[in-house]
Amino acid sequence: MVKKAVVITIFCIGLFMHAQNKQLLYDFTEVPQALMINPGMETDFSWYAGIPLLSGISVQAGSSGITVNDIFANDGLDINDKVRDRLIYGMATRDEVSSTDQVEIFSGGFRGKDPSVFYSFGLYNEVDAIVYWFKDYAILGYEGNADRLNERFDLSDLVTRGEMLNVFHFGINKRMNKDLTLGARGKIYSSILDFNTVDNDGYFVTTEGENNVYASTLDADLELRTSGVNALERASDDDNVAATLIKRGLFGGNLGLGVDLGFTYYLNGQTVVTGSLLDLGFIYHANDVENYTLEGNATIEGVEVILPDALDDPDQDFWQDLVDEVEEFIPFENDTKAYVTFRPTKLYGSIRYNFGEPMQGSAVCDCDYQNANSASSAVKYRNSIGGQLYMINRPRGPQSALTAFYQRRFGNFMALKATYTVDKFTFTNLGLGATFQAGAFNFYLMADNLLAYRNIADSHYSSFQIGLNIISWGEK
């Protein structure tokens, strides 16, 4: 159990994860990977192929309550004061440390015989986890329960989940008419590792005792569910981690199904609304499952020797009786029952206004830009401005972000997107994304919260996406 806890802790702390808001990539129609966050995006590719392992790499780290600089800045303050004021008492239970990392293993897409239909497919690996600030546990661990009579330490403060999985996907994008494009993507999840403890309840409290000085009460309803942790632990012992990761990631672990949905709709020739709903799915964990529970209620007032009852059994072991009583009322148990987890579902929406000089599309032909074989497509403009909404379902409720953006296209060579985003991590998130086209090669690089680079140790949030593709827009 201890080793397991260490594995999970390292997994959490080492990766510092959070489901990623890809506000720069969203609706960036020049980049094929934008299809992954809106399967109903406008597409004008004939086909594309991602460079394996390099086509889509995205990393994000976020901490809503505290930064490295808050604790370790060389500011002459006592670290004990900083930890107590800024970490232990400064953070709230809704503060989190979280992140999501994604690496595309392979990806591709092609236009079907019906030129209004574009297919895309691929496999990517995702690591996602979130740890909310377990405030009452921290106070109990940092200061103890002395002089805190009747103060309840809330056990529901422990909320964390994380997973590593591979996602196989296949998407269909269809231009329904000149105004509407719809898309859907089916997903098969192959879970490598999962842990979650999200529905905890209970408290620990010290009160005035009925007989003795104090009564210590533990009312616990705690559960930790895991799958794949044991397999990785065994693999670690056998020095076989890589093979185990690959095996579990290729349908050897736990499986699930999901779907992404999306659309693009032209309100008029220059105004576009888009939306997508991602990872509407679940994973059924039945393989290598181990769950732990601590459930019950017990109040103790130390060892009690009460005569004349204690005279009845001269061999009575008062201490062991006390231990047994606690274990009876609050049993620590484990089982291997299967369980279901739901994916962190994401919602994107945007409204975009295109303006400026109309331009020819990326297709190197004298044909319609949006769809080489369709006469009913929208004109593309050099400039776009608009707003985006992002929401994600998290254990403590939905999180959201609002983004304003400006996009500029420079011929077929380059496109830029600048964003300003407000979310729980920061109000000063400026981002910049760029995609470059050199012949068939497409390269994109996006990073946000650029102001934080003034002192990256003081950043609450940082993310980037990078990728390399080969894109064809059809014959000249």
Add this chain to the structure above:
Amino acid sequence: MKIKRIGTYVWLMFVFSILFSCVEEQDFNQYDDLSITPTYEASVLYLEVPESTINDLPAPDTYSREFEFEAFSETVFADRVLEGVLTYYVENTTSKPLELEIRFLDATGNVLATEVFELDPEPSAEVIRETYYGPYGEDIDIIRNISSISVTATNNGDNVSTSSQDNPMVTLKSSGAFTVSIK
């Protein structure tokens, strides 16, 4: 040419952002100065002997009991405890003078420390005693090595008198508050 120049500027901006991003001076050696020393408190031992039971005790009018108590010798506590205090509240509402003796024993039965309470017959005040362990008190190793507790109650009076108070008895309450080093 103009477009390529813009592209070059964008590239340079990214590169400069990464290469010339700043990090204010951090002192990770501060971690060595971090001290996490919470104090936990809880009840330890409760003893209750009614006067009727005292009157029924056979000669030599003594009740004695030894039992295991491994809360303090558990490694997770013993390796981390720095200092603490044991507080006793002893009250005698019986009609006779009593003596309570608490002995702390190690795993081999050696006596580590003894607390003796001489109690007057009622009416008498509650006796409160605090015994400190650690740098400014008794040796903290006494606490670390407690493996069992011996309790002895001796009746120094008669076996027939009865207190005028309701439910006369002798009670011992005790609590411990100990500071441990987590970091």
